[in-house]
Amino acid sequence: xxxxxxxxxxxxxxxxxxxxxxxxxxxxxxxxxxxxxxxxxxxxxxxxxxxxxxxxxxxxxxxxxxxxxxxxxxxxxxxxxxxxxxxxxxxxxxxxxxxxxxxxxxxxxxxxxxxxxxxxxxxxxxxxxxxxxxxxxxxxxxxxxxxxxxxxxxxxxxxxxxxxxxxxxxxxxxxxxxxxxxxxxxxxxxxxxxxxxxxxxxxxxxxxxxxxxxxxxxxxxxxxxxxxxxxxxxxxxxxxxxxxxxxxxxxxxxxxxxxxxxxxxxxxxxxxxxxxxxxxxxxxxxxxxxxxxxxxxxxxxxxxxxxxxxxxxxxxxxxxxxxxxxxxxxxxxxxxxxxxxxxxxxxxxxxxxxxxxxxxxxxxxxxxxxxxxxxxxxxxxxxxxxxxxxxxxxxxxxxxxxxxxxxxxxxxxxxxxxxxxxxxxxxxxxxx
Amino acid sequence: xxxxxxxxxxxxxxxxxxxxxxxxxxxxxxxxxxxxxxxxxxxxxxxxxxxxxxxxxxxxxxxxxxxxxxxxxxxxxxxxxxxxxxxxxxxxxxxxxxxxxxxxxxxxxxxxxxxxxxxxxxxxxxxxxxxxxxxxxxxxxxxxxxxxxxxxxxxxxxxxxxxxxxxxxxxxxxxxxxxxxxxxxxxxxxxxxxxxxxxxxxxxxxxxxxxxxxxxxxxxxxxxxxxxxxxxxxxxxxxxxxx
Numbered sequence: 001x002x003x004x005x006x007x008x009x010x011x012x013x014x015x016x017x018x019x020x021x022x023x024x025x026x027x028x029x030x031x032x033x034x035x036x037x038x039x040x041x042x043x044x045x046x047x048x049x050x051x052x053x054x055x056x057x058x059x060x061x062x063x064x065x066x067x068x069x070x071x072x073x074x075x076x077x078x079x080x081x082x083x084x085x086x087x088x089x090x091x092x093x094x095x096x097x098x099x100x101x102x103x104x105x106x107x108x109x110x111x112x113x114x115x116x117x118x119x120x121x122x123x124x125x126x127x128x129x130x131x132x133x134x135x136x137x138x139x140x141x142x143x144x145x146x147x148x149x150x151x152x153x154x155x156x157x158x159x160x161x162x163x164x165x166x167x168x169x170x171x172x173x174x175x176x177x178x179x180x181x182x183x184x185x186x187x188x189x190x191x192x193x194x195x196x197x198x199x200x201x202x203x204x205x206x207x208x209x210x211x212x213x214x215x216x217x218x219x220x221x222x223x224x225x226x227x228x229x230x231x232x233x234x235x236x237x238x239x240x241x242x243x244x245x246x247x248x249x250x251x252x253x254x255x256x257x258x259x260x261x262x263x264x265x266x267x268x269x270x271x272x273x274x275x276x277x278x279x280x281x282x283x284x285x286x287x288x289x290x291x292x293x294x295x296x297x298x299x300x301x302x303x304x305x306x307x308x309x310x311x312x313x314x315x316x317x318x319x320x321x322x323x324x325x326x327x328x329x330x331x332x333x334x335x336x337x338x339x340x341x342x343x344x345x346x347x348x349x350x351x352x353x354x355x356x357x358x359x360x361x362x363x364x365x366x367x368x369x370x371x372x373x374x375x376x377x378x379x380x381x382x383x384x385x386x387x388x389x390x391x392x393x394x395x396x397x398x399x400x401x402x403x404x405x406x407x408x409x410x411x412x413x414x415x416x417x418x419x420x421x422x423x424x425x426x427x428x429x430x431x432x
Numbered sequence: 433x434x435x436x437x438x439x440x441x442x443x444x445x446x447x448x449x450x451x452x453x454x455x456x457x458x459x460x461x462x463x464x465x466x467x468x469x470x471x472x473x474x475x476x477x478x479x480x481x482x483x484x485x486x487x488x489x490x491x492x493x494x495x496x497x498x499x500x501x502x503x504x505x506x507x508x509x510x511x512x513x514x515x516x517x518x519x520x521x522x523x524x525x526x527x528x529x530x531x532x533x534x535x536x537x538x539x540x541x542x543x544x545x546x547x548x549x550x551x552x553x554x555x556x557x558x559x560x561x562x563x564x565x566x567x568x569x570x571x572x573x574x575x576x577x578x579x580x581x582x583x584x585x586x587x588x589x590x591x592x593x594x595x596x597x598x599x600x601x602x603x604x605x606x607x608x609x610x611x612x613x614x615x616x617x618x619x620x621x622x623x624x625x626x627x628x629x630x631x632x633x634x635x636x637x638x639x640x641x642x643x644x645x646x647x648x649x650x651x652x653x654x655x656x657x658x659x660x661x662x663x664x665x666x667x668x669x670x671x672x673x674x675x
Contacts, residue, residue, distance in 0.1 A: 062479035
């Protein structure tokens with residue numbers, strides 16, 4: 001059995017060690033190298049792929065919940081969706097959640113994921129009180145920000161390159177409804193989109209879908225969705241039966257024309273400049289989770305997500321240039337998500353900085369990597385950076401320019417012999 | 433409070449089934465040998481669902497102990513699910529009768545001993561359900577695992593008769609026939625992806641089918657049709673095949 005990532009690219013042979021017991025994992029770590037932990041396979045690129053993969057999903061027990069502090073103790077293979085299933089009806093929600101609930105807690109820490117509330121709550125590491133991790137010498141260490149600050153800052157966002165996360169204690173947040181009051185703001189260009197983000201900054205959740213094929217005056221036209229939890233006491237959360245894409249679509253199914261039509265319908269469906277909706281947790285936070293295997297719509301060659309962030313000062317100019325480049329290239333992206341982020345944290349490799357991030361899905365096809373290299377140049381020019389969790393092809397040079405703390409991270413890995421044990425295809429490519 | 437008794441609770445299918453029932457509000461008795469190994473798992477379910485989960489020691493091969501095993505359950509279960517299964521080694525079982533006997537005792541004799549006791553109690557109380565996880569391997573003997581298959585065939589016939597007997601008493605009996613399932617039991621095998629279920633899928637199928645009082649459940653569903661075809665192959669042809 002070989003494992004793939006969510007982008008189904010690249011397809012490589014690997015040896016899979018299914019997590020069983022800690023003692024057995026210690027043996028695996030002692031006897032092998034080029035190891036990387038793999039959660040639920042939802043990172044897009046090659047950050048959880050290597051010749052030796054430690055499959056952590058079977059390590060999935062809930063250990064304790066401290067109701068007074070809202071502190072949940074779980075093993076690292078527990079999925080966020082399992083936490084929601086157990087806790088939403090009891091009035092608890094994840095403090096920080098990305099746009100899919102189908103990731104493990106270990107993966108959330110390793111990618112230091114963020115969500116629609118980044119501008120208010122920050123990254124996933126903000127809700128982590130402590131975690132345990134098996135290091136390169138197979139020793140198990142309990143890590144807290146105050147006690148082992150270096151290990152904490154290297155591991156949160158460290159892409160699994162510091163060891164294998166085994167357990168975590170995370171804070172949940174109180175909610176009093178499974179519904180969100182959502183406001184949708186329809187904008188006609190990038191300037192309006194930016195203004196809308198600023199105008200609604202006080203609301204805890206925000207994200208914009210952007211039409212990346214729009215041209216000229218319409219560049220940056222978006223649907224900005226903002227919201228907050230209701231307070232109606234309705235908490236009977238049930239996951240709906242989901243649709244599933246049963247096989248890979250032919251790769252021509254997604255093309256400039258079909259994306260253009262989709263964008264036109266999606267944008268056109270919203271009639272007013274400002275409208276209000278009541279939506280549930282799954283619709284608001286996890287719209288794509290409703291379709292199983294949605295990665296198959298990109299065809300058997302797979303796809304990638306290009307996600308970058310630019311500092312606020314250069315965001316407007318940079319985004320305009322990038323959107324124009326994409327629009328001119330004619331390579332459409334169904335999913336194009338824009339968001340205003342809050343302040344960066346101290347972790348060495350966490351992605352978010354204060355500014356605007358854009359995420360775009362592209363199917364893997366001829367000419368794509370050429371286009372992405374042109375976008376890389378623009379990102380670098382405007383002092384931006386690429387998100388490793390989504391990446392499968394960025395060059396060492398582009399990556400390094402975006403992450404000023406990279407040398408600290410490299411040194412930390414060296415000092416602890418982590419570079420001898422833990423590697424992914426990505427870490428080798430970008431030299432970390 | 434309503435308890436479900438799960439026997440053979442250490443198996444992957446049993447664990448997934450336990451989580452499924454707890455999720456729907458049932459309390460659990462988890463029975464297995466060296467049951468303390470299930471303490472962390474029992475705690476997992478309690479943290480997830482706030483249900484009561486009790487672990488009970490059970491040796492399915494110690495027939496004499498079965499009566500007292502059942503009597504010690506303070507509150508009698510609403511239903512019982514057997515996930516006991518021992519695949520064994522076919523090759524070894526052909527020459528070493530002890531292996532063959534262990535396969536038959538574990539997959540058939542032991543469960544009959546325990547189910548008889550439970551069935552009598554359910555019949556008397558005129559309520560309850562019994563779920564036996566058998567196998568598609570019991571539908572037709574094949575050279576690769578016919579000793580295991582024959583024990584499962586006997587178990588399937590037992591469940592069918594029990595269903596017939598307990599119908600009057602309003603006690604429902606369901607036979608589950610999983611095809612390939614990705615578990616510890618099968619981890620060394622190279623299973624075809626499309627035909628192989630995850631333990632969680634099997635657990636959900638069992639829960640839904642049991643709630644609807646289904647008699648025989650194939651899981652994945654496609655195994656019903658696969659077995660229909662396999663059973664339709666004439667014996668003169670079947671005996672020369674390697675499947």
